[in-house]
Amino acid sequence: MAGNKTKPSGTGVDAFLDAVTHPGRRADGHAVRALMERITGEPAVMWGPSIVGFGSYHYRYASGRQGDMCRIGFSPRSANLVLYLRSFPGYEALLDRLGKHKRSTGCLYLTRLDGVDMAVLEELVRRSWEASGDIDEGPAR
Template sequence: MYELKTKETDNSVIAFIEEVENMKKREDAYKLLDLFTETTGLPAKMWGPSIIGFGSYHYKYESGHAGDAPLVGFSPRKAKISLYFATGDTQREVLLQQLGKHTAGKACVYINKVADIDTDVLKALIHQSIQFLKETYPNP
């Protein structure tokens, strides 16, 4: 049976951030930690070895595949900072147009640094993503 690699762990978020080699990226990670914590009202938890997630939801696809994932999160990766929001939400695209300098994949939004984006729009993306996921995957 398939086992998810990205599960909530008890690893320290602060210890993970302290291991980020690039000082500017580490500073941005702390800024994002504060922003996500303040916006969600939820504690930060490590998901897998490198994702800092906030809250969680249980999903189940028509294929039968199910699992748990953070509502929102981020990861200060070597190349860029990855931001994690809900996929499939049309409102996400509208907000991304206002975010600032970024690139987007299916599930991730990539930024070079926090200074490149509008943090008020980031807060709106966080709220929108959580609302969308809670409506799409209500608690069983």
């Protein structure tokens, strides 16, 4: 069985964020890092080559696959700033007030931070961080 490729890499977060070529995405990355560090009280850590993560949890699927992953994180991708948060059930009212975004099960896609309500984003990150504290295994796969 192949191991999880997304694990703490030891790469410097500052160097990673400073190397983001798009100036707006770079600035947004630094802003989200500061927001997540403030909310979590955890230092930013590189998970794999492109995810800035905070905290960690261990997961184990019914299939036997297991590993560790950051509790929350983000990546300044070329098309979007992607936030890796816990799922969004019950967050609809907040998401309706967030501003322009897309989402999938555990990802929130933002084009630019200046297009979202930062107080709402902060609340989403806070709720996700608090909800992820109870994780001890992932869904069956």
